[in-house]
Amino acid sequence: MTTLSTWTSGTPGTATIGTSTGVPTLVADGATVITATFEGIAGTAVLTVHSGIAESITVAPATASIDVGGTQPFTATTLFSDGTKCDATAGVTWTSSAVSIATIASGGVATGVAAGTATITASAGGLFSNSATLTVTPVLTSVTVSPAFPTLDAGGCPFQLKATATYSDGTTSDVTTLSTWSSSNPSIGTVGASTGIAMAVSPGSTTISATFDGKTGTATLTGTAGTLVAISVTPSAASVAAGGTLQFSATGHWSDGSSCEMTTPTSWLSSAPGVATVSSGGLATGVTAGTTTITTSLGAVTSNPATLTVTHVLTSVTVTPDPSLPIHPGCPEQFTATATYSDGTMADVTTLSTWSSSVAAVVAIGANTGFAVGVFCGTTNITAAFGGMTSAAVALTSSCGTLVSISVTPPSALVAAGATQPFTATGTYSDATTCNITVTTSWQSSATSVATVSSGGLATAVATGSATITAIAGAVLGNATLTVP
DSSP, rough: OOOSEEEEETTTEEEEETTTTOOOOEEEEEEEEEEEETTTEEEEEEEOOOOOOOOOEEEEOOOOEEEOOOOOOOEEEEETTTEEEEEETTTTTEEEEOOOEEEEOOTSEEHHHHHHHHEEEEEETEEEEEEEEEEEEEEEEOOOEEEESOOTTTTTTEOOOEEEEEEETEEEEOOOSEEEESSSSTTTTOOTTTOOOEEEOOEEEEEEEEEETEEEEEEEEEEOOOOEEEEEEEEEEEEEEEOEEOEEEHHHETSSSSSSESSOOOOESOOOOTTTTEEETTTEESSSSEEEEEEEEETTTEEEEEEHHHHEEEEEEEEEEEEESOOOBEEEEOOEEEEEESSEEEEEOOOGGGESOOOTTTTOOOTOOEEEEEEEEEEEEEEEEETEEOOEEEEEEEEOOOEEEEEEEEEEEEEEETTTOEEEEEEEESSSSSSTTTTOOOOSSSSSTTTTOOOOOOOOOSSSEEEEEEEEETEEEEEEEEOOO
């Protein structure tokens, strides 16, 4: 009843007040008693006026969001030089940066006009406030469920319904998982309360509803007397080690054209239980090496046969050789990995294994080759991993002995033009050990018009003449002569 009261100031020299508005005008420092009288009843308040200088204006809230047509009140607080504050909401000038998005009244109440963002500010006496951000969102106008008339086989596959929200600005949004779903007759059809996944239970019709933010959309679900047409089992072919397990799954194919994983229990069968058994849930267990077929059925419908091969169990992985002599920097060593199985059979798995050197700075080894090369003097452990098993470590020492000489064999060769001749480089070290360094040395021909030589020591005769074939490792050389008649 502010505007219905009569307002007076006890000390007009300090502050006056609008007799019918209650808005004070400050005159000088001091205090005055403000009185409001309505129907003979008076109320008072003390108004203190100080001479502090206004330093800043703060608008709150700093961020806000409203719907189109909604309102948001803002407040303006003035901070003075003496540290005091006052509510200046009614005394400042309010501004919206985008009146097509939101307007703001003299009392600080903003109104959403259209979707978008506007900046709200307040000013007074040359001071400007911080910028408050007001986001105006469109109004939800409807929720639509699609498809509107789904028809599903009773007892068949689940079906995903979609809920779409439409807003006042014409935009749409998928609100399927944000909606609350329900069925008017769950004995005909059900729907996930937060998923929109529907299933027909029996023949008939039911209304499926999706509710979002106060709006509801509907669809009519019709259940038909569907028929299971076929069952497919996956994987269609697989292998498992004896004692291991493998999960099979069954997909039902229905008369309405839908396909889905079978939720109704089916009967599973292994044609050779001595090779592998299969549980009621489709989990097969390998018993012994061999082959069996896995099938499942429901009523008169039987699946395709899936082939399951049961293999022997891997019992160990062995690395050879176990070198008794050291290698040297630049000297290679080829390792072999052998897998042994529960039936006593063995297989070379060198290129199928993952190789590692415990100290790669001493000996490097190809991750999938088993080819090791000395890098520096020291000791490392070589291992190979295959089929979930890791071999015992093989200790390999890279000697600190230095390369003294290189011997190339054969020392001389007579090669017809167009033919090839492999050469081998053997290094002799200061500790009297030797090493085949053919693949780690550099090769050179003294006369490439007579013969060329590849990085692995393979020479090719080109034309009549004689060439010196040289193996080079650092400052150490080894020579052989190749003659083309």
